[in-house]
Each structure stands twice: as structure tokens, then as C-alpha cells.
Amino acid sequence: MPELPEVETVVRGLRAVLPGRRILTVRLGKVDFIEDPAALERDLPGSRINSVRRHGKFIVAELEASTGSQVSFALLIHLGMTGQIVVGPSEAPVAPHTHVFFALDDGREFRYTDIRRFGKMRILSAGTQEAALGKLGLDPLEATQAEFVAQLRGRRARIKALLLDQRVLRGMGNIYTDESLWRARIHPMRLGANLRDTELRRLHRAVRQVLEEAIRMRGSSVSDYVDSEGQRGSFQQRHRVYQRKGKKCFRGDGLIQRAIVAGRSSYFCPRCQPAPRSRRRISP
């Protein structure tokens, strides 16, 4: 499942091959995950890719319309759960569930494959970019400790839900949320408002460490994630809690538990990550 480190790895790969390239033709398969397929077919052919960047879990390719016109727009891609982008020779065999093909001016082809089609693709004109991306919260790697703490302090939702909320922090998903909470020794059901500042600072450090290490290891390949060169990541070898239910905690004798928190399966060590005092429903 592509989260921040996987998307960052894909973006770095694309950045090595796409800037300067021109899109010659567009071919589409199933289009139900594309906001406006006709816009892709209309605007992309002849356009030039100026840059590629990551915004949370989104990939943003900045484009310039065909020769001379100077009109700039962007292609926004979200990989969802199973989205993959590969840039390679146009004669390479086509993977199943490949629904987008861009022929590039160096003879290669940009392909988007997405088994479940939970991904999203849309064209952003200059005016709509802020509306599409402005709602997102802090980048967890760019946020200072003070900004991070300020964003979570006083919030009454569970810390797991807050970390997953893209309006609070952009880019965290289920894996890195659980791994960060384990490192910070914070139970996923704790409420933001009940965390001490020292705990929030510890969490900030844990989030940064986990994400940075995961990026160095080119992400986690749990099921089918591969980067733009078709390479798997290796951070799954460093997972301490994710999908380790019943196994021994790396820090002691605790056994990793699984529970649904914020509607997501969550893994944690009940010994290192003490549960909040369960003051349940007080309804009459």
C-alpha cells in the first residue's frame, strides 16, 4: 500500500526520467478512476513534463501545454492501494490491469497499472491546484516539532485517527502510523488531548525516523508495491508491529496484538504501549 515513503520512492524514480519529456499520445483502458478522461486525452498530447513532486500521497506532475503556449497545468495521481507507475520500453509486455499509457518522445512509455482501481487521476488547471491540495495537513517530514505538537495537542480523537487524517498530516497510512506509535510507545487508542507534550515530541521523532528509514529502504513491499523501476522495497523487513499479531515484541516479552482502531486494523504491543484508562460510555 503506497504511503509517503513508497510515493516518495516512486517520485524520485520518475524525477530521473520524466522532466523534459514530451507526451506524444495518450491511450486509456478502464477510466472509472479518472475524474475527466476526456481532459487527459485533450490536454496531455503534445505537453511537456517540467517536474514531478510528491504532496502527501499524491504525485504531482507539472506540465506545460504544447509548444509556445506557456499554459501550465498539472497531472495529479494517487496510487490508492494497488496503483503502480512504470516507465519503460514501449515494446515491454503489458501487465494486467494497465489502464493508462503515455507514449513519450524518447520512445518509452509511461504506464499506470491498478488492480483495484482505488487510485485517482485528474488534471489540475492552475486555478484548481490550491483547492485540490490546500486542504491537506502538514508534511510529516517538513513539520517542525512545534508545528507537529500544535497540530495534535488538544484534539479529542484517537491518536491513530489523527495520524491517519490527511487534513492533519499528509502522507501517513496504516503501516507507518502503527510503526511510529510503537516506536514512540504510545497506544493507538490514546486521545490526542491526553498525550503529554513529551509524548507528542517523542511521536514526532518516531514518525520522522520511521519515514526516513523507510525511504532509505525504498518503502515497504507488503503485497505488490513496486517502484517506477519495478523494484520492491525492503522496509517490510524492519516492521516491528505491522502484521505481526501474536509474535513477540522486539522490545520485550509482550505479544503483538491486533485491534480495530479508527476503522483500521491496528497492531501494537500492550506492554510497551499502555492502553488508555478506558473510561467508556457514560451515557445514562
Place this chain on the structure above:
DNA sequence: CTTACGGCCTGGGTGC
């Protein structure tokens, strides 16, 4: 306004 929750989309994996 904030939070919680259920449902929806899709299809591979699992278990019976």
C-alpha cells in the same frame, strides 16, 4: 465544529 461510524468502490487471498 469535531468526532465516530457504516457503507461503498474492487478483486486477490483465504478458508471452508
Place this chain on the structure above:
DNA sequence: TGCACCCAGGCCGTAA
């Protein structure tokens, strides 16, 4: 062999 069921991330509607 078949098939019901689970699950994933984001989003939306609804309720408290």
C-alpha cells in the same frame, strides 16, 4: 471445484 467473506485507503453521508 466453487464460493462467501475479509480487507485495504479515501471519501461521503449521517448521527451525536
